[in-house]
Amino acid sequence: MTRIRWALSTAAFAIHLAVAGRYDFFRDELYFIACGRHPAFGYADQPPLVPLLAAATQLFGERLWLLRAVAAVGAFGAVWFTCKLAELFEAGAIGVALAGVAAATAPMYLGLATTLNTSSFEPLAVAAVSYFLGRAVVKEDPGAFVRAGLVCGLALEAKYELPLFLAPLLLALLLTGRARSLWRKAALQGALLAAAIALPSLVWQAAHGLPFLELMRAGAAGKNKVVPAGEFLLNQVLVMNPLYALLAMIGVVASFASARLRQWRFLGLAFALTLLLMLALHAKDYYFAPAYGPAFALGAAALDGWIRRTWVKLLPLVPALAYSIVSAPMAMPILDPPALAAYMRALHQAPESGENLDQSDIPQDFADMLGWRELAQSVAAAVRTLPPEDQQRAVILGRNYGESGALDFYGPALGLPPVIGRHNQYWYWGPGRYDGSVLVLINWAPESVKAADCAEVKALGRFGTPQAMPHETGSITLCRRLLRPLPEVWAELKLIR
Numbered sequence: 001m002t003r004i005r006w007a008l009s010t011a012a013f014a015i016h017l018a019v020a021g022r023y024d025f026f027r028d029e030l031y032f033i034a035c036g037r038h039p040a041f042g043y044a045d046q047p048p049l050v051p052l053l054a055a056a057t058q059l060f061g062e063r064l065w066l067l068r069a070v071a072a073v074g075a076f077g078a079v080w081f082t083c084k085l086a087e088l089f090e091a092g093a094i095g096v097a098l099a100g101v102a103a104a105t106a107p108m109y110l111g112l113a114t115t116l117n118t119s120s121f122e123p124l125a126v127a128a129v130s131y132f133l134g135r136a137v138v139k140e141d142p143g144a145f146v147r148a149g150l151v152c153g154l155a156l157e158a159k160y161e162l163p164l165f166l167a168p169l170l171l172a173l174l175l176t177g178r179a180r181s182l183w184r185k186a187a188l189q190g191a192l193l194a195a196a197i198a199l200p201s202l203v204w205q206a207a208h209g210l211p212f213l214e215l216m217r218a219g220a221a222g223k224n225k226v227v228p229a230g231e232f233l234l235n236q237v238l239v240m241n242p243l244y245a246l247l248a249m250i251g252v253v254a255s256f257a258s259a260r261l262r263q264w265r266f267l268g269l270a271f272a273l274t275l276l277l278m279l280a281l282h283a284k285d286y287y288f289a290p291a292y293g294p295a296f297a298l299g300a301a302a303l304d305g306w307i308r309r310t311w312v313k314l315l316p317l318v319p320a321l322a323y324s325i326v327s328a329p330m331a332m333p334i335l336d337p338p339a340l341a342a343y344m345r346a347l348h349q350a351p352e353s354g355e356n357l358d359q360s361d362i363p364q365d366f367a368d369m370l371g372w373r374e375l376a377q378s379v380a381a382a383v384r385t386l387p388p389e390d391q392q393r394a395v396i397l398g399r400n401y402g403e404s405g406a407l408d409f410y411g412p413a414l415g416l417p418p419v420i421g422r423h424n425q426y427w428y429w430g431p432g433r434y435d436g437s438v439l440v441l442i443n444w445a446p447e448s449v450k451a452a453d454c455a456e457v458k459a460l461g462r463f464g465t466p467q468a469m470p471h472e473t474g475s476i477t478l479c480r481r482l483l484r485p486l487p488e489v490w491a492e493l494k495l496i497r
Contacts, residue, residue: 153197
C-alpha cells in the first residue's frame with residue numbers, strides 16, 4: 001500500500017511540476033507575492049499563509065516554476081490522504097490505487113493545483129481532516145484529534161472556507177450518533193490548537209472591519225454568476241470526470257448500504273450535506289471540489305469489496321483516464337493559447353467563468369496568465385514620455401489588484417515609479433506619502449476622468465494582449481495635479497470584490 005501511495009502522490013506532483021513554468025504568472029499569484037512582501041497576520045481577502053509562501057519563492061529572483069511547485073505539494077498531499085482514507089476503509093491495493101488515481105487526475109483537481117492559490121491546498125485539507133477524524137472517531141485514536149486540529153488551523157491560515165466543510169462534517173457526526181467522541185479531552189485539545197493557529201488572522205479581520213465579509217457580500221450582490229441547481233450538478237459531473245463523479249456517488253451510497261462501510265456513513269452524509277450547502281449558497285463549481293476525496297476513497301473501497309476480478313476493477317480506469325487526458329489541456333497550461341483556443345473549438349467547448357465578465361476565447365484561468373509583463377512594458381514606455389521631474393513625482397494607480405500586482409512585480413526592473421491600488425488589500429495599504437500631483441492611471445480612459453478631479457488629463461498610451469481577459473485591454477492615462485488631496489479621494493476609490 002505504501003508503494004502505491006508514494007507512486008501516485010509523486011506522479012501527481014510530477015505532472016504539475018512538468019507544466020509549472022508554462023505561460024506566465026497568474027493574476028492572483030502576482031497579487032499574493034505583493035501581499036507576502038508586506039508581511040501581516042492577514043489581508044483583506046485571504047489569510048497570510050499563501051501570500052507568505054508566494055513571496056518566499058521569489059526571494060532570489062523570478063521563479064515561476066518554484067511558485068507553482070508549492071501548489072504541486074497540495075496535489076501530492078491530496079492524493080496521499082485520499083489513498084490513506086481508502087486504506088482506513090480497508091480497501092485492498094486496487095481500491096487504494098483507484099482512489100489515488102481519481103484524486104490525481106480529476107480535471108478539477110488538476111486545475112486547482114496548477115497555480116498557487118488559496119484553493120490549492122483545500123483538497124489536501126479536507127481529505128486530511130476526514131482521515132484524522134475518522135481515525136479518532138472510529139478507530140478510537142485520541143491523538144488524531146490533535147492532528148486534525150493542526151490541519152484545520154493551517155487550512156484556515158490558507159483559506160477561510162474550511163467551515164463550509166467542517167460544519168456538515170460535525171452535523172453528520174451528530175446525526176449518525178458519533179458526536180459523543182467530540183467531548184473527549186483530545187478533541188478539545190485539537191479544537192484549541194486549531195483556534196490558536198487561526199486566531200491571528202481572525203483578529204486581523206476583526207481589527208480591519210471584517211473586509212472578507214464585505215468581499216463575500218460583493219460576490220453575492222452580482223460579481224458571481226448565480227448557477228441553477230441542475231446546471232451546478234451537471235457541471236460537477238463534467239469538471240470532476242463523469243466516472244469519478246460516479247465513483248463518489250457509489251461511495252456515498254455504499255457508506256449507508258454496505259455493512260462493511262456503514263461505520264463510515266458520517267463521511268458519506270457529510271458529502272451530501274456539503275453539496276446541499278453549496279447549492280443553497282449558489283457556490284462556484286470549484287468550491288465543492290475538495291469534498292470529493294473521502295467519497296472517492298469510499299467508492300474505491302466499495303468496488304474493491306464487491307468485485308473479485310482485478311481486471312474488472314481496473315477496467316473503468318481506461319475511459320476515466322481518457323476523459324481526464326482530453327480535459328487536461330483545459331485544466332493545465334499544456335497548449336499554447338492559440339492552440340488551446342483551437343482545441344476547445346474542435347471539442348465545441350466555450351470558455352466559462354463563475355463571474356459576470358466578458359470572456360476571452362480561452363478559459364479565464366489561462367487568460368489571466370497573459371499580458372502582465374506586456375502591461376509593465378507598455379506603462380514603462382508611457383512613463384518615459386513624461387518630463388524627468390514628473391517621473392520623479394509620479395505614482396502608478398492600478399484599477400485592480402492584477403494590474404497593481406503585475407506592476408509591483410515587473411516594475412522595478414523597468415524603472416517604474418511606485419505602485420498603489422484601490423482593489424482589496426491594495427486599498428488598505430493606502431496612498432502612502434504620495435500627493436497625487438502626478439498620477440499614472442491604469443485602465444482609466446481619459447474621458448472617464450472628471451475635470452473636477454485633475455487639472456490636466458492626458459492619454460499616455462494603451463495596453464493589451466491577445467487572448468488576455470477583455471477587461472485587461474485599456475488606457476494609460478496621466479492625471480496631473482489632483483485637485484483634492486489623494487488621501488481625501490482615497491475613500492471614494494475603494495473596491496472590495
